Each structure stands twice: as structure tokens, then as C-alpha cells.
Amino acid sequence: MAPATTPVAPCRTTRASATRVQVQPLGAAHARAGRPRLSASSSRLSARALGGRALVGLASPASSSVAAAAARRKLSGASGSSFVCLAVAPNQSSSGSSLRPSDDDELGEVLVEVRDVCKSFGSKHVLAGASFQIRRGDRVAIVGPSGTGKSTILKILAGLVNPDSGSVYLRGVQRQGLISDSDNENGGEGLRVGMVFQSAALFDSLTVEQNVGFTLYEHHPHMSKERVRARVTESLRRVGLSGIEERYPSELSGGMRKRVALARAIITSGDAPPPGQSPKSFAELRDSAKKWVDEKVLRSLDGDDDDGDATTVAAAAAAADAQASNGGDEMDEEIILYDEPTAGLDPVSSTLVENLMRDISNECTHILAYVVVTHQASTIRNAADRVIFLHEGRVVWEGRSEEFDTSDVPIVRQFSRGSLDGPIKSA
Numbered sequence: 069m070a071p072a073t074t075p076v077a078p079c080r081t082t083r084a085s086a087t088r089v090q091v092q093p094l095g096a097a098h099a100r101a102g103r104p105r106l107s108a109s110s111s112r113l114s115a116r117a118l119g120g121r122a123l124v125g126l127a128s129p130a131s132s133s134v135a136a137a138a139a140r141r142k143l144s145g146a147s148g149s150s151f152v153c154l155a156v157a158p159n160q161s162s163s164g165s166s167l168r169p170s171d172d173d174e175l176g177e178v179l180v181e182v183r184d185v186c187k188s189f190g191s192k193h194v195l196a197g198a199s200f201q202i203r204r205g206d207r208v209a210i211v212g213p214s215g216t217g218k219s220t221i222l223k224i225l226a227g228l229v230n231p232d233s234g235s236v237y238l239r240g241v242q243r244q245g246l247i248s249d250s251d252n253e254n255g256g257e258g259l260r261v262g263m264v265f266q267s268a269a270l271f272d273s274l275t276v277e278q279n280v281g282f283t284l285y286e287h288h289p290h291m292s293k294e295r296v297r298a299r300v301t302e303s304l305r306r307v308g309l310s311g312i313e314e315r316y317p318s319e320l321s322g323g324m325r326k327r328v329a330l331a332r333a334i335i336t337s338g339d340a341p342p343p344g345q346s347p348k349s350f351a352e353l354r355d356s357a358k359k360w361v362d363e364k365v366l367r368s369l370d371g372d373d374d375d376g377d378a379t380t381v382a383a384a385a386a387a388a389d390a391q392a393s394n395g396g397d398e399m400d401e402e403i404i405l406y407d408e409p410t411a412g413l414d415p416v417s418s419t420l421v422e423n424l425m426r427d428i429s430n431e432c433t434h435i436l437a438y439v440v441v442t443h444q445a446s447t448i449r450n451a452a453d454r455v456i457f458l459h460e461g462r463v464v465w466e467g468r469s470e471e472f473d474t475s476d477v478p479i480v481r482q483f484s485r486g487s488l489d490g491p492i493k494s495a
């Protein structure tokens with residue numbers, strides 16, 4: 069869809085935002101004998117990819133904590149790596165629709181509150197004072213025209229990008245700075261914020277089995293190869309890709325790569341740590357990540373190779389890290405943010421992924437809610453119970469998924485029907 073061209077009202081304050089990028093940790097454990105190894109080029113950072121949306125996987129706070137250093141160094145001044153502010157404020161709907169379901173008694177605990185958030189990139193005002201809440205049990209789709217800051221708001225929620233103004237509260241605790249800036253191992257009050265990025269970023273030099281099993285190779289060295297293989301096989305089966313373990317990413321279609329990435333995100337060790345072995349804490353993961361950045365990434369940044377392959381490393385490491393925490397070790401309560409998880413997938417594959425999103429949240433009791441940015445009607449229908457509509461930097465409509473297709477609010481009607489006539493102006 070062409071981007072809306074209507075300029076967004078400036079935020080109240082716009083300060084120069086430093087480029088922030090997440091470099092994910094890649095511990096050394098994978099390099100043990102017999103473990104998959106990464107190519108030298110895989111350890112390089114790509115400004116292009118990091119500034120864009122090339123990462124895929126659940127990026128845990130621990131993994132993302134290492135992003136800043138290398139990112140700042142590599143990307144300072146990179147034009148494609150800025151972020152937008154999306155602000156959603158309760159009762160700021162410009163279209164008059166109710167911002168929240170009316171049956172307040174049934175509403176769960178407020179996990180996340182975005183209050184009056186704004187974000188600009190240079191002179192481009194993307195988010196212009198939006199506010200909304202995510203509650204326990206929520207399955208929320210964020211929709212809106214291209215370029216309205218949907219991905220940006222996810223990054224702000226995840227603590228990967230700072231808003232220019234406004235606040236984000238996690239369980240009532242205001243987030244201060246970025247995850248990478250401080251000791252924000254948890255987003256706040258025991259709530260982790262995991263993010264599944266848009267593109268399927270896989271290690272090109274590893275087989276599907278090695279990609280999917282990366283977390284286990286990395287964080288569960290006590291597991292035998294046979295057991296890792298069994299978990300990989302099960303994970304691939306769940307995403308409908310049995311029997312492709314020996315293939316390389318280059319031999320897969322885009323949709324298959326995305327599903328492999330999902331398989332990587334949902335794999336679990338299925339067992340507890342061996343007696344006497346404590347699971348890694350977030351602090352340990354962070355320290356290990358920082359060490360890796362120091363030893364590998366920053367060194368590679370001084371080289372001239374900028375092929376973007378490291379993005380896949382970062383992504384996979386992020387996924388690995390999150391998977392490790394999902395692997396039966398530590399189960400912090402979590403909200404998951406999906407950025408266009410079904411983009412580019414055929415309808416059947418989309419349904420598969422949508423069902424998986426629901427299944428995973430049903431099966432994993434520590435996943436309290438999820439938010440999905442999507443353009444696909446099927447994803448709204450199948451994976452979301454509630455819809456937040458963004459336009460011109462604000463939440464302009466909010467309602468139940470089933471209301472999205474039937475709403476008489478002009479902007480919603482135009483968008484849901486793909487009409488050229490209406491308040492959304494095409495380029």
C-alpha cells in the first residue's frame with residue numbers, strides 16, 4: 069500500500085535521537101567442537117540491516133543489551149536507522165471510536181501503557197502523541213497505512229528506541245532509557261518484552277537444522293546432538309517444514325525461511341538443566357553478550373566488509389537467546405511483539421503462522437499478551453482479538469477484530485476495504 073502522505077503534526081518536543089541499533093549476543097558456546105560455526109563474515113554488523121528490519125527472532129532484553137555499543141559505533145549518522153514516535157493516548161481517538169472495549173470489568177491487568185508518545189526522524193514527524201494500553205490476555209493487532217510508525221512503536225515498546233517525548237510504562241513502572249543503556253534486563257516488574265522482527269534472518273552458512281537448533285547448541289551444551297536433532301525435527305514439524313533439516317537457507321523460498329525462523333523462535337530444550345547446573349541469568353547472558361561484542365563485533369566493524377551477513381548473526385543470536393530463556397530455564401512473564409510475521413507468506417502458510425502465534429500463547433503460560441503489526445486481514449482475523457489503528461502518528465480507532473471489517477468509521481472502512489476513496493491519501 070502506498071504510504072499516506074498527509075504530514076504528521078510535530079510532537080511537542082523533538083530532540084535529536086542518537087542512532088540505536090541492537091547487536092545481539094553470540095556467545096562462544098556454539099564454537100565448541102562439533103557445534104556449528106559461523107563464518108567470519110557472519111560476525112560483521114550491517115548498518116543497512118540493523119537499521120532496517122532484517123532481524124528475526126525473539127530478541128530478549130538480555131540479548132539486546134549488547135546492541136548499543138556496536139550500533140552506535142557503526143551506525144552513527146546512518147540515515148536509514150532512525151526511528152519514529154507513535155503516540156497513543158487514551159481518549160485521543162480522532163475518529164471518535166471507543167478506544168477500549170466497554171466491558172471494563174473483564175479487562176485484565178495493564179501490562180504496558182504507552183502515554184502520549186512522539187517520535188521524529190529528522191524533520192519527519194512520524195508519531196504524534198499516541199497512547200494505548202496492552203492488558204494481560206490481549207492479542208492486539210496494530211494496523212495502519214504504510215509508514216505510520218507501526219514498527220517504530222514496537223521498537224519503542226521493546227525499549228530498542230527512545231521516544232522523543234511521552235512515556236512507556238511496564239506494569240506501572242516507567243521505562244527509563246533503552247534496554248541497552250542500563251540494567252533493564254526485564255522490561256519492568258518482571259515483564260519481559262520479546263520481539264520477532266519482520267524478515268527471516270538465518271545464518272546462510274548453516275543448515276536449517278543448525279539454524280533452528282542454534283539456541284540449544286548455544287545455551288544447552290549438555291544436550292546431545294541426537295536430542296537437539298529431535299527438538300529441531302519437532303519444531304520444524306510444527307511449522308509444516310518436516311524433512312528440510314539438511315538444506316541451506318539459500319535453498320528455501322522466502323516463506324519457508326520465515327517459517328524456519330519461527331521454528332527457531334519456538335524451539336525449546338524440553339528439559340530442565342542438569343542437577344547442579346543453574347540456568348544462565350540475564351545478567352550472565354548480558355555479560356557474555358558484551359564480551360562477544362568486544363571480542364568479535366567491534367573488531368569486525370573496523371573491517372571494510374559490510375555485507376549484512378552479521379545481521380543474520382544478530383538475529384539468530386537474539387532468537388537463540390530468547391529461546392534459551394524459553395527453553396525450560398527461566399520463565400519470566402513476557403509480552404511478545406511480532407512485526408509482520410506473515411508478510412510474504414502464502415495464505416496457507418499465513419494461517420499456519422497465525423495459528424502458531426495463538427497456540428504458543430495458549431501453551432506458554434508465561435506469555436501474557438502479544439502485539440502483532442500486520443497488513444494482512446487473515447492475521448487480524450485469526451491472530452488478534454483487538455485492533456489498534458494508527459494514522460498520522462495517532463491512534464485513530466480501536467476496537468474488536470470483528471468490528472474492523474464492519475466499522476462505519478470512514479478511515480477504517482477505507483482501509484479494511486482497500487478503497488482509494490477516503491481520508492487516507494495515497495502518494
Ligand SMILES: Nc1ncnc2c1ncn2[C@@H]1O[C@H](COP(=O)(O)OP(=O)(O)OP(=O)(O)O)[C@@H](O)[C@H]1O
Nearest residue numbers: 148149150151152189194214215216217218219220
Ligand atoms: N531509523 C530511521 N531513520 C529515519 N527514518 C525512519 C527510521 N525508522 C523509520 N523511519 C521512517 O519512519 C516512518 C515509519 O516507519 P515504520 O517502519 O515505523 O512504519 P510502518 O508503519 O511500520 O510501515 P510499513 O507498514 O510500511 O512497514 C517511515 O517513513 C520510515 O521511513
